Amino acid sequence: MSAQPHSVTHHAEAPKSFIRRYVFSTDHKVIGIQYLLLALAAVTIGMVLSWLFRAHLAWPHLIIPGFGGLMRPEQYLALVTMHGTIMVFFVLTVAPQSGFGNYFLPIQIGADDMAFPTLNMLSFWITLVAFLVLVAAFFTPGGAPINGWTSYPTLSAVGSVSGPGQGMGETLWVVSIALFCLASLLTALNFISTTIEMRAPGMSLMRMPLTVWGWFVTAVLGLLAFGVLLAAGILLLLDRLAMTSFFVPAGLVFNDTQPPLMHAGGSPLLWEHLFWFFGHPEVYIAILPAMGITSHILSNFSRKPIFGYKAMAYSLCAIGFLSFTVWGHHMFVSGMSPYSALAFSFLTLIIGVPSAIKTFNWLGTLWGGKIQFTTPMLFAIGFVSLFVTGGLSGLFLAQPAIDLPLHDTYFVIAHFHIVMAVAAIFGIFGGLYYWFPKMFGRRMNETLGKTHFWLTFIGAYLIFMPMHWMGIMGALRRYASPGGLGFVARMDPIDIFITVAAFVTGAAQLLFYFNFFWSIRHGEKVEENPWHATTLEWSVPSPPPHGNFVAAPHVYRGPYEYSVPGYTEDYLPQHLTPEQVAQSAEAGT
Amino acid sequence: MNHTEAEAQPIADITWAGGPSPLAVNKKKLGMWLFLLSDSITFSCLLIGYSYVRLASPDWPRPFEFYPAIVKATLMTVILLTSSLTMVLGVHAAHKGERSRAVKYILFTMLGGVLFDVIHISEWINLIIHEHVTPFHNPWGSPLLGGAFFGLTGLHMLHVTIGVIYLGVIAWGFGTKRFAAEDVEVSGLYWHFVDLVWMFIFPLVYLINVAPK
Numbered sequence: 001m002s003a004q005p006h007s008v009t010h011h012a013e014a015p016k017s018f019i020r021r022y023v024f025s026t027d028h029k030v031i032g033i034q035y036l037l038l039a040l041a042a043v044t045i046g047m048v049l050s051w052l053f054r055a056h057l058a059w060p061h062l063i064i065p066g067f068g069g070l071m072r073p074e075q076y077l078a079l080v081t082m083h084g085t086i087m088v089f090f091v092l093t094v095a096p097q098s099g100f101g102n103y104f105l106p107i108q109i110g111a112d113d114m115a116f117p118t119l120n121m122l123s124f125w126i127t128l129v130a131f132l133v134l135v136a137a138f139f140t141p142g143g144a145p146i147n148g149w150t151s152y153p154t155l156s157a158v159g160s161v162s163g164p165g166q167g168m169g170e171t172l173w174v175v176s177i178a179l180f181c182l183a184s185l186l187t188a189l190n191f192i193s194t195t196i197e198m199r200a201p202g203m204s205l206m207r208m209p210l211t212v213w214g215w216f217v218t219a220v221l222g223l224l225a226f227g228v229l230l231a232a233g234i235l236l237l238l239d240r241l242a243m244t245s246f247f248v249p250a251g252l253v254f255n256d257t258q259p260p261l262m263h264a265g266g267s268p269l270l271w272e273h274l275f276w277f278f279g280h281p282e283v284y285i286a287i288l289p290a291m292g293i294t295s296h297i298l299s300n301f302s303r304k305p306i307f308g309y310k311a312m313a314y315s316l317c318a319i320g321f322l323s324f325t326v327w328g329h330h331m332f333v334s335g336m337s338p339y340s341a342l343a344f345s346f347l348t349l350i351i352g353v354p355s356a357i358k359t360f361n362w363l364g365t366l367w368g369g370k371i372q373f374t375t376p377m378l379f380a381i382g383f384v385s386l387f388v389t390g391g392l393s394g395l396f397l398a399q400p401a402i403d404l405p406l407h408d409t410y411f412v413i414a415h416f417h418i419v420m421a422v423a424a425i426f427g428i429f430g431g432l433y434y435w436f437p438k439m440f441g442r443r444m445n446e447t448l449g450k451t452h453f454w455l456t457f458i459g460a461y462l463i464f465m466p467m468h469w470m471g472i473m474g475a476l477r478r479y480a481s482p483g484g485l486g487f488v489a490r491m492d493p494i495d496i497f498i499t500v501a502a503f504v505t506g507a508a509q510l511l512f513y514f515n516f517f518w519s520i521r522h523g524e525k526v527e528e529n530p531w532h533a534t535t536l537e538w539s540v541p542s543p544p545p546h547g548n549f550v551a552a553p554h555v556y557r558g559p560y561e562y563s564v565p566g567y568t569e570d571y572l573p574q575h576l577t578p579e580q581v582a583q584s585a586e587a588g589t
Numbered sequence: 590m591n592h593t594e595a596e597a598q599p600i601a602d603i604t605w606a607g608g609p610s611p612l613a614v615n616k617k618k619l620g621m622w623l624f625l626l627s628d629s630i631t632f633s634c635l636l637i638g639y640s641y642v643r644l645a646s647p648d649w650p651r652p653f654e655f656y657p658a659i660v661k662a663t664l665m666t667v668i669l670l671t672s673s674l675t676m677v678l679g680v681h682a683a684h685k686g687e688r689s690r691a692v693k694y695i696l697f698t699m700l701g702g703v704l705f706d707v708i709h710i711s712e713w714i715n716l717i718i719h720e721h722v723t724p725f726h727n728p729w730g731s732p733l734l735g736g737a738f739f740g741l742t743g744l745h746m747l748h749v750t751i752g753v754i755y756l757g758v759i760a761w762g763f764g765t766k767r768f769a770a771e772d773v774e775v776s777g778l779y780w781h782f783v784d785l786v787w788m789f790i791f792p793l794v795y796l797i798n799v800a801p802k
Contacts, residue, residue: 115616115619115620116616116620119620185624185627188623188627189620189623189624189627190620192619192623193616193619193620193623196619197614197615197616197619198616223623223626223627224626224627224630226627227627227628227629227630227631227634228630228631228634230631231630231631231632231633231634231635231638232634232638234631234635234740234744235635235638235740238724238736238740239736242723242724242725242736242739242740243723243724243725244724244725244732244733244735244736244737244740245725245732245733245736246638246642246733246736246737260725263725263732264731264732264733265642265645265646265731265732265733266642266733267641267642267645270638270641270642274634274638277634
């Protein structure tokens with residue numbers, strides 16, 4: 001090879017003091033774990049919130065402690081809003097991208113750290129502050145905001161005349177999201193620079209693990225999308241604090257009260273456009289890293305190269321590109337021209353093509369493989385199942401004629417929870433079980449893991465499949481007490497069924513919490529490559545030392561060289577030199 | 590990768606050797622470009638939002654008289670463009686290794702930024718105190734004029750101010766040999782971007798809102 005100077009420069013020493021090493025650390029691995037712990041705290045809060053409002057939906061007369069009697073509609077809406085915001089931003093965006101991406105992207109491309117370590121630390125701390133600001137909304141006088149995670153004006157723009165949580169609580173919501181945007185922009189910029197600049201010799205783009213492709217495309221989406229939400233947030237903040245009216249037309253009346261008369265001339269549609277121009281890429285920001293993780297795990301435990309590597313990488317890029325062209329499909333009922341709706345519908349259906357390429361390639365990877373049903377493998381297969389199920393209901397919603405009656409019903413809730421939320425969570429679980437040995441040097445318990453998988457997998461379908469029927473029958477979302485309507489009242493048994501399923505599935509997560517925290521100290525110890533995997537993260541000690549690599553790595557082949565004919569082992573790591581491979585083959589024969 | 594070296598190797602071994610190629614941009618510069626890309630999207634959204642409410646308002650006011658508003662804005666444009674020129678000269682000097690000359694030009698650039706801010710603030714004060722324009726009210730028509738004007742120019746002014754501080758750090762660091770010429774160039778990218786944003790704000794906020802004769 002040419003004597004190109006190699007960009008890996010090893011940090012002299014890991015910092016000694018506890019604070020610099022574990023709290024204000026610039027080491028990408030520590031930051032990755034910090035993000036994962038933040039997401040774990042967030043997902044716990046989000047799940048408890050969902051239990052509370054599910055309990056209210058199933059048993060409207062149940063008195064839950066802490067609500068001052070029966071749950072009031074605004075309390076219900078506050079729970080839904082905070083559940084959505086916490087889950088979308090601080091779980092689905094934080095864990096797969098900022099968490100796993102931070103930990104494993106540099107190692108998988110053979111770098112010693114991210115391109116901008118200090119910026120990386122800054123991103124985490126801004127994200128944490130954003131989370132605390134959001135949670136603080138619960139403790140303001142009016143309580144948390146009540147307009148859903150999409151924060152549609154005019155309700156969100158006029159202050160507390162539109163509801164008790166719309167005063168200070170909503171202001172904190174906007175501030176939190178603006179901070180989150182800033183942190184995500186910095187993270188995205190860091191990921192892109194790292195992927196482009198810091199790859200080890202031999203790590204060409206087409207030799208990158210598909211996880212890296214997932215994180216890279218996601219970072220590009222983040223870079224282009226969060227700036228839009230930031231702009232929208234600035235305008236909304238101006239509307240709220242400086243009494244401008246970008247999103248507020250004149251002459252509105254809320255709860256028999258007029259907002260201050262200064263408001264005139266704006267349009268809530270402007271927010272819908274800005275929000276969904278961010279919002280649609282955002283759902284891919286949640287799912288693309290999970291797609292990468294799934295590809296990685298499926299290939300590993302099928303003991304086969306990934307089927308159609310290039311098609312997998314290009315389809316990630318295609319999905320990323322298309323995600324910026326379809327925001328209007330969230331706005332079919334906004335009164336848009338039917339011709340615009342036709343265009344948005346067509347573009348949305350096109351996303352089915354790269355999605356199908358990915359699905360068939362996952363199946364092709366499994367086909368004829370020597371499949372090992374480990375816990376991460378089960379979660380990866382579960383991801384494919386959920387992605388197909390949720391994707392198919394997406395084809396319904398992509399068509400304006402079907403979307404008009406289904407809009408804002410439980411059908412939509414079922415669709416996006418399966419395809420975006422639960423599928424992405426399965427990607428996160430798969431990644432956690434898969435990389436846990438690398439992060440902590442020990443393995444999580446397999447029996448507990450598999451039990452956790454089956455309970456979660458079946459539970460997720462039990463929760464969300466019935467919601468499709470409810471949606472088709474006309475049950476509307478965001479209603480605290482829909483039971484007054486006769487046709488909705490007949491669905492009460494389904495509501496109770498879903499709530500019970502949610503409690504059981506939630507309780508099953510205790511298995512995971514126990515397994516996770518117990519295994520950190522007491523799990524079975526493993527050597528550095530327990531899954532017999534090929535990529536660079538498995539060539540370093542577990543957990544990897546500061547600076548990751550003892551000797552600067554060099555990459556000689558693609559990431560998924562499993563079961564190579566003529567080679568003794570059934571996996572051929574990326575970093576083995578051709579001489580080592582030849583020697584090993586001779587020794588074998 | 591060296592071309593002749595590559596030719597000497599067997600085909601299978603010709604891969605990119607890692608490190609700074611193939612895009613040959615250092616990572617700070619790439620990071621700045623990416624930041625500017627996302628920042629340009631934020632400004633685009635604000636400008637699009639402003640254009641949207643302007644088109645949607647039947648009573649959009651056109652309040653800016655030739656003097657003082659347009660004259661001042663033109664002067665600010667000239668100052669900002671000139672500061673971009675001094676920035677180019679500073680980057681050029683930095684690359685040639687002439688540290689004191691580079692620092693001098695960066696200081697000129699900062700002076701331009703400060704002058705811009707001073708004139709801009711005087712204009713804000715004039716609008717607020719004498720014309721009674723607030724973000725939610727103005728004497729002429731649609732209340733959104735104030736919100737759009739203060740929002741857009743305020744965010745831009747914030748960028749100029751941060752830029753002046755950033756350039757100050759760069760000038761100090763380059764003068765004391767803590768920073769390389771590359772760092773000066775990266776700060777130049779930021780400054781030109783701030784200048785470029787103004788090139789959109791000047792026509793879209795000022796020139797199309799000139800008071801009709």
